[in-house]
Amino acid sequence: MKNLGQKKAFSEEMKLALACMSQGELDQSFFHLERAHILGQTTVISHIRSHWWMLRVGWTRHDMAEVRGQILRIIFALLFSRLWVPLGNTGGANVNPLKRMSLPEDLKHIMKRLR
Numbered sequence: 001m002k003n004l005g006q007k008k009a010f011s012e013e014m015k016l017a018l019a020c021m022s023q024g025e026l027d028q029s030f031f032h033l034e035r036a037h038i039l040g041q042t043t044v045i046s047h048i049r050s051h052w053w054m055l056r057v058g059w060t061r062h063d064m065a066e067v068r069g070q071i072l073r074i075i076f077a078l079l080f081s082r083l084w085v086p087l088g089n090t091g092g093a094n095v096n097p098l099k100r101m102s103l104p105e106d107l108k109h110i111m112k113r114l115r
Contacts, residue, residue: 005110009048010039016115017053019062030057030092037091038107047077050091058093069093 017032033054040046051073053064059065070093095101103111 003110006039007088009107009110010036013048014053021053021057026057026061030054032059033057033094034092035104035107037088038103041081041085041089041091043089044081047081047085048074051077054091054093066093073097084086091092 013036017029020032020072021024022028033050035082037047037050037054040050046107051070055067055070055074058070073091073093076097086098086100088103089095089097089099090101091097
């Protein structure tokens, strides 16, 4: 990751996502995973980790479109994270994986060096 603030924010979002998932709060878990994806998509392991947990949420929800989408995104994250990522993309199967998206206001200051 480009900076320590970004790495810390990624870890915090992942912690929140997993806590919500363990409590069965899947929508809230996915929200935090999307934020973790935004923060971690420029680092291969973090990028794959966010997609892996999105896949797990999709599996738990029995949402096969999400599961299929995440399997493809894991493969692409492995191959392309070091080359190019669409900044701000939330990573869910409901969005185009190539679409650049606006950063959430509270993440802009953390990711200012990547814009």
